[in-house]
Amino acid sequence: MTGLRFVLKAMIACIALAMVVPGKRTISVIASTPPQAAKRIALSFDDVPRGRGAFLTPDERTARLVEIFRSRHVPQPVFFLNPNRIVHFGDGIDAPKRIAAYVAAGGVLANHTNTHPKLSKVTADIFLADIDRAEAYLKTQGKAYRPWLRFPYLDEGGPDRAKRDAVRAGLAARGMMNGYATIDGSDWNMEGQAIAARKAGKAIDMDALRDLYVETNVRSAAFGDELARRALGRSPAHVLLLHETDMAGLFLGDLIDALRQDGWEIIGADEAYADPMHRERPDVAWTAGTMIEQIAWEKKLAKPRWYERNDVKVANALFAERVLHEKLGAGK
Numbered sequence: 001m002t003g004l005r006f007v008l009k010a011m012i013a014c015i016a017l018a019m020v021v022p023g024k025r026t027i028s029v030i031a032s033t034p035p036q037a038a039k040r041i042a043l044s045f046d047d048v049p050r051g052r053g054a055f056l057t058p059d060e061r062t063a064r065l066v067e068i069f070r071s072r073h074v075p076q077p078v079f080f081l082n083p084n085r086i087v088h089f090g091d092g093i094d095a096p097k098r099i100a101a102y103v104a105a106g107g108v109l110a111n112h113t114n115t116h117p118k119l120s121k122v123t124a125d126i127f128l129a130d131i132d133r134a135e136a137y138l139k140t141q142g143k144a145y146r147p148w149l150r151f152p153y154l155d156e157g158g159p160d161r162a163k164r165d166a167v168r169a170g171l172a173a174r175g176m177m178n179g180y181a182t183i184d185g186s187d188w189n190m191e192g193q194a195i196a197a198r199k200a201g202k203a204i205d206m207d208a209l210r211d212l213y214v215e216t217n218v219r220s221a222a223f224g225d226e227l228a229r230r231a232l233g234r235s236p237a238h239v240l241l242l243h244e245t246d247m248a249g250l251f252l253g254d255l256i257d258a259l260r261q262d263g264w265e266i267i268g269a270d271e272a273y274a275d276p277m278h279r280e281r282p283d284v285a286w287t288a289g290t291m292i293e294q295i296a297w298e299k300k301l302a303k304p305r306w307y308e309r310n311d312v313k314v315a316n317a318l319f320a321e322r323v324l325h326e327k328l329g330a331g332k
């Protein structure tokens with residue numbers, strides 16, 4: 001829809017230009033206001049198949065997500081799998097069916113390692129072997145397979161440059177690339193907060209939860225794009241990091257609507273990872289986080305280079321105040 005709007009705008013601009021060719025004064029006005037290209041963003045989901053959240057069964061969650069992809073015409077979301085979860089999670093029995101439903105809805109599948117290790121805590125060899133075990137599953141997935149690795153915890157080796165480079169070389173040797181994210185709103189933490197609140201028997205204001213989820217991610221997108229424009233001098237094709245959560249099952253439709261309202265075009269994962277940014281190999285003292293954060297750090301851009309709400313203390317205070325209506329400092 002947004003794409004169509006862009007084309008229409010461009011056509012109108014062209015027609016207007018053609019019509020006013022004889023009027024020099026008007027041409028300069030038109031030429032100074034070219035049609036604004038939409039900001040572009042692809043949706044990615046980590047930890048698939050993820051464990052149970054606070055509200056939905058895994059089947060319900062998948063059915064809702066698929067319906068959202070359909071009703072919102074979402075092109076090609078990408079799902080980063082931990083194949084080990086398929087057999088080792090209590091809710092994993094129907095996981096292959098759920099994954100197949102995402103593929104049928106136009107999704108593609110990529111690697112989030114087999115067992116979700118933190119690269120800073122394991123050797124490069126162990127990490128690469130874990131990737132290979134996930135690849136063995138993913139390569140059975142036909143045309144839906146993509147050779148992309150999403151680093152668990154966005155940890156690319158932390159302070160250990162030798163390890164970072166060994167894994168970068170290992171990915172290249174396998175014909176794989178970093179399935180980086182450029183925008184992150186720590187949705188996993190909000191999911192965790194909701195689970196904890198539910199367990200504690202607290203009343204959850206679902207409208208406030210939806211609003212906080214949408215606002216947190218839309219603001220993160222705005223922050224990420226602003227940072228990218230400063231770091232790259234342009235707005236790249238972005239990749240939004242989400243997880244396969246109940247938050248997404250319940251509120252992703254609202255988030256997509258809000259992003260579009262804010263001028264974003266939802267694009268497919270193939271288009272996002274075709275951005276020249278995929279060739280970047282930022283060299284920073286601690287390799288972790290989104291691609292944009294790393295590039296901004298490498299270029300020594302002025303702070304802030306990190307989205308405020310990715311600090312869980314900030315995020316949890318907002319959750320307590322707005323979703324649980326707890327007075328700050330009064331609760332446990």
Ligand SMILES: [Zn+2]
Pocket residue numbers: 046047112116152153
């Ligand atoms: Zn993960």
